[in-house]
Amino acid sequence: MSTRPSKKRRLTPPQSGDEDASSRSEKKIQKQFFKNAASWDLEQDYETKARKGKKKEKESSRLPIRLPDGRLQQVAAPAGDLRSVESDEDWLEDDGGDVSDHEPQERALPEKPDIPEPQQILEAKEELAKLASALNENPEESVGNFKAIAKIGESRIPAIQKLTLATQLAVYKDVIPGYRIRPISEDGPGEKLSKEVRTLRAYERSLVSGYQAYVNNLAKYAKTGKQQEKSAKAARGQSISSIAITCACTLLTSVPHFNFRSDLIKILVGKLSTRRVDDDFNKCLQALETLFHEDEEGRPAMEAVSLLSKMMRAREYEVDESVVNLFLHLRLLSEFAGKASKDTVEHADGAGKKVSNKAAKREFRTKRKRKELKEHKALQKDLAQADAVVGHEERDRMQSETLKLVFATYFRILKLRQPHLMGAVLEGLAKYAHLINQDFFGDLLEALKDLIRHSDAAAEGGEAVEGAAAADDEEDGDAPVRNPSREALLCTVTAFALLAGQDAHNARSDLHLDLSFFTTHLYQTLLPLSLNPDLELGAKSLRLPDPNAPGTPHPSTATTTSAGNKVNLQTTTVLLIRCLTAALLPAWNARSVPPLRLASFTKQLMTASLQVPERSAQALLALLADVGGQHSRKVAALWDTEERRGDGAFNPLSASVEGANPFAATVWEGEILRRHYCPKVREGVRLVERSMLQK
Template sequence: MAIARASKRRRISPPESPLSTQPLLYDGLASRASGWNLEQQYEQRPREQKKVSESTRLPIKTAEGRIERLASPESEQETVESSFGSDGEDASDTQETEVEERSVEIPVRQQVIEAKEELARIGTLLGENPEEHIGGFRKIAEIGASPNATVKQLALATQLAVYKDIIPGYRIRPLGELDSSEKVSKEVRKLRSFEQALVTNYQNYIKEVAKCAKSSGDSSSGDKASIATVAISCACTLLLAVPHFNFRSELIQILVDKLSTRNRDGDFVKCLETLEKLFREDDDGNPSLDGVTQLSKLIKARDYRIDESVLNTFLHLRLLSEFSSRGSQNRIDKTDSTDARKVKFKKEFRTKKYRKILKERKAVEKEFQEADAIVSHEERDRLQAETLKIVFVTYFRILKTRVPNLTGAVLEGLAKYAHLINQDFFGDLLETLKGVISSASFEDSTPGEPEDDTQDVPENPTSQHDPLRSTLLSTTTAFTLLEGQDAARSASALHLDLSFFTTHLYKTLHSFALNPDIELSSKTLRLPDPHAPSSQPTTTTNNKVNLKTPSVLLLRALSSILLPRSVPPLRVAAFVKQLSICSLHLPEKSAQAVLGLLLQVMKVHGRKVAALWNTEERKGDGVFDALRGDVEGSNPFASTVWEGELLRCHYVPAVREAVKGMERLVREIK
């Protein structure tokens, strides 16, 4: 069967398009289609998509312990975009507002933790390699500018620890024009750049510490007071750790400013102890000179209205034990010694080349000494001489001004420095001491007069002086001035008369014997007298001059008067009789001390006063007058030491033994 062939389909034409009826328009579109940019039109077409906002907030820790990251609210972004346009100022204001909002939203505890971590990281980098991370000082200072008080304290303490570790053992001098223009190696240039950057940042740190320390003692603001305490502690630590480095005067000024205040708090005591330790451990002499100079200016600027403990810091200077010359308020006398003579050496032949080498070697050694801050003995003596002159000027001004609360401290200081005082200064000083004793005697003789209400009330009533104590200190100072020297030659050459001090002490022996506080010092703990007037301070608060009791000062003064071998017999006999009477009224320890002094007097002047123990060997006629002001005119040989019979019955065994030993010595002399 043959296969049938498929019929051929006829092609049907498509329907006519409207364009076909307009051949001219179709031709125009086809010719313009090649210039169309369809991709640009698609790119500029608006799109609808969800905006994804990136959170700029720090993660927080919730109360349950989970750490969550907060997303920025879309409403805030829409408000900011609608309120501000594309202006640059509006954008910057927006960023500042967002930063402030973020800083406020961060909890205080989280800020402190983050500051600790950042400070620890920067401090570690600076400790490992400070030359490569010198910018860390600026970053720590920026962290310290935080309004948070805790963060500021942490920044100050961190800078203190870093500077203590990296400050070199020498003083960095500023670079001059010659140093900047000369050619140096890369290592030297790098080291100079680091040193100058270190000094600049250190100076800024000292300024910040001084600014913070001004709020010390301000009870109205707790945060400022706590920051000031940390700042003062940093200044004290730096002054003791690196006293050789730059800006030492600025550190001392911070401490001196605190000592000028009336509030004696913990910061005041810390500054005081720091200066005392600085004076004791000063091997150079420059720190002590700076400290004494600034303290002297402070005392004069405050018109001597300071705490006496500030003046007592002079007693911790090393020149008390090291300085050998003598001085006054305007000059220093060098001691002539045989060591100053030049020792003659045999001249050694040296070639010109060898002399040149020695000269260069000396120049190099001198540079090394300057770099190592080695101070020669001559330079240290010069610095200590300047310090001593400033101390004497301050003491003499206070004595001339007659400041009551500082008189005792000045007298104690002069007694300490007596071996360093020039003999030409003795005359003026003794006249001043006589004036102090006269004024003290006048105050003691008129205790019952009512005080004038118009007088100024002292700033620190607890530091008012005791007239009897001032008398003892003046007498002790006057006799200490001649100790360690040729007293006879000095007195004859300068026409010094110490009889005024001897007579005044003789007249006040009975007052000291009847003083109930003769064995009490400023450190003695006891209850105040309930019968004392409320308007007058008790005796315990008066004893603020030094730590020595009046009994100790009395024995020192008596030893200076009675123990020298050139004392006349009448003076020795008068004092022996008066002290025997006073020992009946003294407390047991003071009575033992007085009898011990009499035993020493008997060993030195036994033959002069042995007649006082024997009624058959009386050398004088008349009656003994114990209240007579004149020592030699009291007629002591007209009496006997009958007080020994009463002291034999004393309730203290040591007193009874002392009396028996003294009488045994008298029998041996005969």
């Protein structure tokens, strides 16, 4: 059905009469308009026209108030009250205006719905799981997920930040390759790459940039203050700094070959710079120990030792002794074959290498042969880098630099005489004795002698040398106190270990070492040590304070740990046995010990066995049994009352070992020790007499 048109069109042309009438009427109207316009005064009309101006501010109708001091103060009315006195016309004018000026402002700032924090955490978990799963399935096609995961971690909710750090740790552990990614600048210029290689390069570039940002976040979160840690403990959860340190430790032990290894080590070293020992501190120690044990290349260990030495020097060696003990876990203790000091390193096979290099230079090669040899070496180098093969020469060079750093640190601590680090340094020197250069021996022995003299002076004067604690560690506990007797024993052990490690019986003409100072000091300290009540207590042993001692705190406030024995973990008895074994039964030449020294120590040890506890007595008697097994003919006269080799009287307090005149005395202590309450001590005395009287 057709629709009817809305307007009819005139199909026939208009008549001429109608046109003339219409034109005349239009001309008449136009003429009348111009006639009236001549009399218009437009400027005056515009000037007298009422125009809308700015509305005057409504005055407040409130009365003034009188202040307590008598002054009058005008009270301003609130905005709501001023609005209420406006007239209806003003209200109508305001409403009659353009409403669109106000409505867009309200619509431009819509109120966001407040999502509860548990709901946000749940959504973040789901999103992180989704992104991480996509990266694990096909990382090259999900390159953007690295930034997406990091974007979620920008939330202000601590729980979401912790979840993001843990998720990134799991993702990077899975996707990091088994090689270090080189910068593009290391590639050759103008290198043509295939499509697959370009795709791989783009993925590696995104991986390195995302991993760098993640490591920077770990470093930032690891430096959070104690206030956040306290708030996390109050909330019964781990702080974000603890999470960051755990992630850094895991990455360092899992992927030590990858990029930004130095940044991870800096995070751990920064935590070790404080003397507040907690769980995070122990995690960093274990991570570095694992790194040292599993380091086959030598470069990671050198970087860690370099950063540790710089940190300790900046802190003026006010660090925990466990940080110095990290050097005992280096692989060069069992792998390195050279000799070093704090400045130089001598390789055992250096001469052979020089001869072989000269012989190789004498060989004639043509230009073509040299070119082929050069290309072959470059190819071998690339293959070694691709297969992560470590050359022996490179590893020896790294271990040499590491050893110099270790010796320099030890020597500086010896010079500064840090009381809480003496045990760790002396123990380290004893371990590294076989790697110390002979030219370095004189300085070390003089430093050890000065340390013993200083300890004796401190013991005689009764002064306790306290280490200065850092300002941020004031609440961690008591300051370390020097223990002179233990330090002297450690110095003696170190001196004999240095001599034994150098094969002194083969190089006596070169070394010219005299250890009589240490032997005499050991003899003079036997009787005082036998009266020490803490002889069998280690450095970290628990003990109760003496209630009768002056200045003893109340038992309710007294601590059960001793801050004065932070030398090392060995008991004083163990240190004493080590010193006596090195002095009386040297491994390199046991027959060179003079009879006077053997007799003086034997008589003094039998006297000390009457005073020490039962376990220490068993250890001393076992040592005397070993002495009798090797030197029974030299000391058997002490058990024979009818045989005398010397005149005069025995002087147990002699200033020298030889001046004690031991053969003028007899071992009468055995008769008392046979009636000892401990069966094992009685058995030890019988073994000593049996070994001494054998022919």
